[in-house]
Amino acid sequence: MTVLAVEGVSWRIGAVPIVDDVTLHLAPDEFVALIGPNGAGKTSLFNLISGLRRPTSGRILLGGRDVTGLAPYRRARSGLGRTFQTSAVFGSLTVTENVALAVQARRGGALRAWRRGSDRDVTVRSAQILAEVRLEHRAGRTAGSLAHGEKRKLEIALLLAGDPRVLLLDEPMAGVSAEDVPALVEVIRGLTAGTGRTVLMVEHHMDVVLDLADRVAVLHHGALLACDTPAAVMADAFVQHAYLGEGL
Amino acid sequence: MSTVVLLTLTGLGLAALYFLIASGLSLVFGLAGVLNFAHGLFLSVGAYVTWWAAPHLGLPLAVVSGVAAAAATGALTELVLIRPLYTRHTEQVLVTVGLSLAGVALLQSVWGADARVFPRPEWASHVTGVLGAQVPDDRFLLIGAAVLVLVALLAFLRFTRYGLVIRAGVENRAMVRALGIDVRTAFTLVFAIGGALAGLAGILGGMYFTSVSPGQGVSLLIFAFIVVVIGGLGSVTGSAVAAAGVGLLQQFVNYYGAAGAGDVSVVALLAVVLLLRPAGIAGKAVAA
Numbered sequence: 001m002t003v004l005a006v007e008g009v010s011w012r013i014g015a016v017p018i019v020d021d022v023t024l025h026l027a028p029d030e031f032v033a034l035i036g037p038n039g040a041g042k043t044s045l046f047n048l049i050s051g052l053r054r055p056t057s058g059r060i061l062l063g064g065r066d067v068t069g070l071a072p073y074r075r076a077r078s079g080l081g082r083t084f085q086t087s088a089v090f091g092s093l094t095v096t097e098n099v100a101l102a103v104q105a106r107r108g109g110a111l112r113a114w115r116r117g118s119d120r121d122v123t124v125r126s127a128q129i130l131a132e133v134r135l136e137h138r139a140g141r142t143a144g145s146l147a148h149g150e151k152r153k154l155e156i157a158l159l160l161a162g163d164p165r166v167l168l169l170d171e172p173m174a175g176v177s178a179e180d181v182p183a184l185v186e187v188i189r190g191l192t193a194g195t196g197r198t199v200l201m202v203e204h205h206m207d208v209v210l211d212l213a214d215r216v217a218v219l220h221h222g223a224l225l226a227c228d229t230p231a232a233v234m235a236d237a238f239v240q241h242a243y244l245g246e247g248l
Numbered sequence: 249m250s251t252v253v254l255l256t257l258t259g260l261g262l263a264a265l266y267f268l269i270a271s272g273l274s275l276v277f278g279l280a281g282v283l284n285f286a287h288g289l290f291l292s293v294g295a296y297v298t299w300w301a302a303p304h305l306g307l308p309l310a311v312v313s314g315v316a317a318a319a320a321t322g323a324l325t326e327l328v329l330i331r332p333l334y335t336r337h338t339e340q341v342l343v344t345v346g347l348s349l350a351g352v353a354l355l356q357s358v359w360g361a362d363a364r365v366f367p368r369p370e371w372a373s374h375v376t377g378v379l380g381a382q383v384p385d386d387r388f389l390l391i392g393a394a395v396l397v398l399v400a401l402l403a404f405l406r407f408t409r410y411g412l413v414i415r416a417g418v419e420n421r422a423m424v425r426a427l428g429i430d431v432r433t434a435f436t437l438v439f440a441i442g443g444a445l446a447g448l449a450g451i452l453g454g455m456y457f458t459s460v461s462p463g464q465g466v467s468l469l470i471f472a473f474i475v476v477v478i479g480g481l482g483s484v485t486g487s488a489v490a491a492a493g494v495g496l497l498q499q500f501v502n503y504y505g506a507a508g509a510g511d512v513s514v515v516a517l518l519a520v521v522l523l524l525r526p527a528g529i530a531g532k533a534v535a536a
Contacts, residue, residue: 073428088423090416101416104409105427158427 009058020222036219081164091144102161149180250381261387263495264394268449269472272442278418278482288465289351294318294447322443355462363461366454418482486530
């Protein structure tokens with residue numbers, strides 16, 4: 001069964017292919033890492049999947065439904081969640097308020113006028129999500145005062161509030177200090193384990209990629225070179241040359 | 249000593265008016281990014297509706313109708329004039345300036361350019377002895393109303409769903425939208441709240457000055473804008489602190505200095521704050 005299908009997707013600027021005929025199928029519970037040198041088209045592929053850009057050709061299917069022509073927010077409602085390379089949280093609000101806002105948005109009840117912001121169901125769901133990303137102990141702190149790694153966890157929490165079936169994580173480890181990486185890796189590992197969620201992650205830390213991914217997809221000059229188990233990809237001579245040979 | 253007490257309480261009374269106008273102005277700018285020059289019109293609507301309704305309904309009900317009319321004017325302004333122009337800032341400013349001018353002209357044509365005697369509760373004309381000073385009770389009316397509004401506004405922002413959306417929207421409108429929340433409803437609400445508070449300021453100002461005239465809103469609005477900038481855009485607490493500072497400074501300098509020096513000193517304060525903290529008292533430093 002396929003949750004996310006990218007079928008023959010290309011995106012060109014003029015005659016230059018940025019993403020070149022990529023086909024990729026992701027199953028429930030599956031964790032796929034997307035690697036490739038800078039400029040390989042990883043973020044562009046994310047933009048095509050999340051709807052910020054329209055592919056020049058090809059189709060994108062979410063749960064079997066063609067979403068190629070849908071706006072980003074419609075895709076988000078269909079169960080696609082995405083983080084960005086730069087942190088995006090509300091620094092002046094507390095950690096709990098950040099999550100509560102996202103939960104309210106999901107419930108569509110955000111604008112039921114005079115109800116209290118700390119409604120019980122919103123509170124319960126927010127606490128659940130904070131526990132899932134292991135930020136309970138920071139609940140009352142303002143998001144602006146969090147360490148970088150914790151902000152990344154909070155972003156994932158905002159994402160989870162939308163109940164996504166597919167998560168696109170764009171370099172979740174970027175800018176996170178070395179001692180915070182293991183904790184963040186555990187949170188990300190928990191995102192798929194037995195939850196039915198699917199993760200597609202762009203990441204440069206190879207140890208993190210090899211640790212987390214069920215499959216590794218290698219992008220090079222916009223084209224998919226390989227998509228296989230971490231061991232098989234690492235052994236692939238072509239990948240060795242194209243990716244690891246060029247250095248990171 | 250008694251002079252200082254009187255000046256302090258009078259300054260705070262004036263500060264109460266500035267705060268009521270500035271807090272709405274500040275929220276509207278902070279959330280919706282609209283520089284609303286028509287805010288003074290909301291004030292006049294509140295004052296004139298109350299003045300007109302008082303003989304028919306009695307003062308308490310007249311105050312309620314004045315505030316309601318001002319809130320409705322605020323909401324209507326957002327829905328009809330501002331909403332189509334959210335991406336066009338120049339036109340937006342032109343529309344609010346135009347509305348303000350047209351509104352004042354309309355009031356003049358209906359009720360004349362002269363000041364009208366404004367009703368006030370009987371007790372507001374009494375005086376109370378405070379530390380040897382004879383302080384007119386209307387000062388306490390103004391200060392009390394502003395404190396109540398401040399507490400209510402902070403509670404609304406802190407504890408309600410809309411409050412959360414507004415605080416988040418003041419920080420980053422685009423991200424709130426990205427979460428899938430329709431912020432436009434919050435925009436209308438903030439205009440209505442701003443309108444109601446400005447209307448209340450118009451009514452209290454009428455009671456304080458014992459008169460109402462078509463141009464009153466516009467002259468108060470100038471100082472309210474200064475308060476908003478000093479306080480930091482989008483911050484209710486910042487507006488409260490800045491209003492107190494501006495009101496006190498203006499009173500004291502006007503009393504001890506040359507005539508008109510109070511108004512000049514407020515502008516000087518604005519310049520100093522802008523030099524030291526360009527984003528205002530409560531504003532965050534903006535990276536260049």
